[in-house]
Amino acid sequence: xxxxxxxxxxxxxxxxxxxxxxxxxxxxxxxxxxxxxxxxxxxxxxxxxxxxxxxxxxxxxxxxxxxxxxxxxxxxxxxxxxxxxxxxxxxxxxxxxxxxxxxxxxxxxxxxxxxxxxxxxxxxxxxxxxxxxxxxxxxxxxxxxxxxxxxxxxxxxxxxxxxxxxxxxxxxxxxxxxxxxxxxxxxxxxxxxxxxxxxxxxxxxxxxxxxxxxxxxxxxxxxxxxxxxxxxxxxxxxxxxxxxxxxxxxxxxxxxxxxxxxxxxxxxxxxxxxxxxxxxxxxxxxxxxxxxxxxxxxxxxxxxxxxxxxxxxxxxxxxxxxxxxxxxxxxxxxxxxxxxxxxxxxxxxxxxxxxxxxxxxxxxxxxxxxxxxxxxxxxxxxxxxxxxxxxxxxxxxxxxxxxxxxxxxxxxxxxxxxxxxxxxxxxxxxxxxxxxxxxxxxxxxxxxxxxxxxxxxxxxxxxxxxxxxxxxxxxxxxxxxxxxxxxxxxxxxxxxxxxxxxxxxxxxxxxxxxxxxxxxxxxxxxxxxxxxxxxxxxxxxxxxxxxxxxxxxxxxxxxxxxxxxxxxxxxxxxxxxxxxxxxxxxxxxxxxxxxxxxxxxxxxxxxxxxxxxxxxxxxxxxxxxxxxxxxxxxxxxxxxxxxxxxxxxxxxxxxxxxxxxxxxxxxxx
Ligand code: IVH
Numbered sequence: 257x258x259x260x261x262x263x264x265x266x267x268x269x270x271x272x273x274x275x276x277x278x279x280x281x282x283x284x285x286x287x288x289x290x291x292x293x294x295x296x297x298x299x300x301x302x303x304x305x306x307x308x309x310x311x312x313x314x315x316x317x318x319x320x321x322x323x324x325x326x327x328x329x330x331x332x333x334x335x336x337x338x339x340x341x342x343x344x345x346x347x348x349x350x351x352x353x354x355x356x357x358x359x360x361x362x363x364x365x366x367x368x369x370x371x372x373x374x375x376x377x378x379x380x381x382x383x384x385x386x387x388x389x390x391x392x393x394x395x396x397x398x399x400x401x402x403x404x405x406x407x408x409x410x411x412x413x414x415x416x417x418x419x420x421x422x423x424x425x426x427x428x429x430x431x432x433x434x435x436x437x438x439x440x441x442x443x444x445x446x447x448x449x450x451x452x453x454x455x456x457x458x459x460x461x462x463x464x465x466x467x468x469x470x471x472x473x474x475x476x477x478x479x480x481x482x483x484x485x486x487x488x489x490x491x492x493x494x495x496x497x498x499x500x501x502x503x504x505x506x507x508x509x510x511x512x513x514x515x516x517x518x519x520x521x522x523x524x525x526x527x528x529x530x531x532x533x534x535x536x537x538x539x540x541x542x543x544x545x546x547x548x549x550x551x552x553x554x555x556x557x558x559x560x561x562x563x564x565x566x567x568x569x570x571x572x573x574x575x576x577x578x579x580x581x582x583x584x585x586x587x588x589x590x591x592x593x594x595x596x597x598x599x600x601x602x603x604x605x606x607x608x609x610x611x612x613x614x615x616x617x618x619x620x621x622x623x624x625x626x627x628x629x630x631x632x633x634x635x636x637x638x639x640x641x642x643x644x645x646x647x648x649x650x651x652x653x654x655x656x657x658x659x660x661x662x663x664x665x666x667x668x669x670x671x672x673x674x675x676x677x678x679x680x681x682x683x684x685x686x687x688x689x690x691x692x693x694x695x696x697x698x699x700x701x702x703x704x705x706x707x708x709x710x711x712x713x714x715x716x717x718x719x720x721x722x723x724x725x726x727x728x729x730x731x732x733x734x735x736x737x738x739x740x741x742x743x744x745x746x747x748x749x750x751x752x753x754x755x756x757x758x759x760x761x762x763x764x765x766x767x768x769x770x771x772x773x774x775x776x777x778x779x780x781x782x783x784x785x786x787x788x789x790x791x792x793x794x795x796x797x798x799x800x801x802x803x804x805x806x807x808x809x810x811x812x813x814x815x816x817x818x819x820x821x822x823x824x825x826x827x828x829x830x831x832x833x834x835x836x837x838x839x840x841x842x843x844x845x846x847x848x849x850x851x852x853x854x855x856x857x858x859x860x861x862x863x864x865x866x867x868x869x870x871x872x873x874x875x876x877x878x879x880x881x882x883x884x885x886x887x888x889x890x891x892x893x894x895x896x897x898x899x900x901x902x903x904x905x906x907x908x909x910x911x912x913x914x915x916x917x918x919x920x921x922x923x924x925x
Pocket of ligand 1 (some may be wrong): 369
């Protein structure tokens with residue numbers, strides 16, 4: 257029995273450690289399969305010995321009882337809100353006010369961090385154990401949401417210091433923002449739409465709705481996450497600044513938005529960083545609606561104190577809104593590269609976050625039906641990042657009776673051909689591969705920046721080339737002559753020269769761009785990179801088979817089948833051959849001369865002592881090596897760290913060279 261207890265404890269420690277690596281640090285050390293194995297073993301032991309189950313066991317995240325209603329929780333230290341700033345002057349005023357208040361004119365240090373668009377919660381840890389979680393509520397009284405918060409994997413059920421010397425505080429009330437990543441939010445809404453449920457208007461509502469679910473089994477299915485940004489009561493933690501506090505709570509295993517928390521020595525730096533965040537807001541995987549500025553020194557925070565609802569030492573700089581209200585003039589249907597019919601709303605132009613928006617996607621006919629969108633409706637339009645603006649909802653109170661319901665076309669609006677809907681899809685597709693719209697979109701994709709990057713080959717030229725039948729497949733672009741180009745409208749000598757030069761320059765490309773340019777369904781820029789990293793050479797990629805594709809991390813059945821279908825098609829292969837004949841040159845991975853690992857494939861298992869896994873991978877690639885996630889016959893080396901997984905046995909069985917960390921270091925040095 258003692259042995260069992262020991263094993264259970266060991267498993268829990270390991271799982272906590274790997275949870276942190278995966279969910280808090282985004283830097284896993286073991287594969288999902290290895291993790292699953294640990295988890296399954298723990299479940300099995302706890303199933304056999306239920307008396308040994310503890311509240312903080314990693315298996316206890318998903319409670320089974322739906323709550324009856326949420327209990328009220330009083331916050332010992334009120335959860336305040338923030339005063340808003342809308343421009344640089346407001347930030348300067350805030351700083352000036354602080355220095356006046358402190359009667360000291362020396363520059364104040366501030367931290368600046370993204371303001372996450374989610375909902376505030378408080379987590380109470382007593383002697384390192386998560387005891388209670390609650391929403392902000394009115395700031396004094398919130399609702400208890402402990403079982404729902406426990407389903408968030410980045411919330412430790414038990415604090416786990418990153419080093420042994422770090423002491424766990426007796427009491428720690430941590431505050432943070434629970435949010436839903438934009439992608440997760442979109443997939444949640446797609447799912448809700450498919451089940452005839454109302455969609456959430458934005459990720460914040462999605463997060464709030466999920467956290468306030470009475471049934472934690474449902475919240476467990478909603479991918480929520482947290483960033484911790486502050487504290488309430490605390491007993492037994494040392495820090496003198498806001499920044500040190502963030503480091504301290506991170507070292508206890510809590511998730512902190514560290515890379516984006518900036519320490520600024522002057523108010524000018526603060527303003528500059530706020531602008532930078534605003535510019536970069538679209539590159540975050542979650543929505544941010546502003547930047548939070550905090551006085552760094554706690555002594556100064558204390559001296560500044562607070563007003564009734566907000567502290568004097570903090571300020572929220574709000575970004576320009578990304579939603580506006582406008583009117584739909586008309587609804588059009590566009591045909592995309594893969595034949596998908598997409599309804600698009602033509603709008604009365606409206607400025608959203610500094611950009612004029614004239615069109616918004618309506619996604620598909622289902623969306624139009626669910627949201628009951630009609631021509632001439634007044635609607636809320638949202639622009640989130642580089643994604644296409646979309647219609648969030650109709651403002652029904654603005655209806656006049658003149659609005660027109662939209663009839664979805666029964667045939668392709670471009671070629672008049674048949675449209676079909678696959679059972680598992682919502683979209684209608686034009687199934688004519690020769691449909692001019694599809695062909696044109698394929699060309700646009702082919703020449704686009706992330707693909708072959710042919711500068712100067714815009715929409716108008718592509719249309720003319722197609723209309724005049726000067727090109728049929730992408731490869732034809734490389735056989736165009738000056739005389740051909742001069743036959744086009746609005747092209748004189750100079751632009752013909754430039755265009756010929758861009759076409760010529762585009763011939764030098766990389767494997768991942770080339771694969772992306774082919775426009776294989778489900779192969780976006782990211783998947784193209786995975787494929788290029790794996791195959792390294794075009795001819796190897798062209799011989800890809802389903803089983804091998806499935807060994808690549810990030811490639812599933814649907815993608816693998818789409819690739820093999822594409823490669824089986826004769827026309828596609830001919831197009832590739834013609835492209836190569838035209839002189840396309842694909843740069844390979846640089847051969848690193850003198851490097852013993854140039855061209856060799858590595859798999860890493862277990863954790864390395866001297867460096868992070870990402871660091872090891874970087875060094876392998878820099879020395880001309882390749883990376884893979886699973887051991888196959890093509891693997892040259894398996895690097896084995898501490899607590900290796902099942903890969904070790906597989907490598908042994910297939911005769912792959914096994915390297916210890918020391919041997920690996922010696923090899924790459
Ligand atoms: S600090 C007393 N930091 O914004 C200071 N708040 O309007 C408390 N929020 O209720 C807030 N990201 O829900 C802080 N990095 C961040 C934040 C953040 C989002 C939210 C929080 C708060 C609201 C204030």
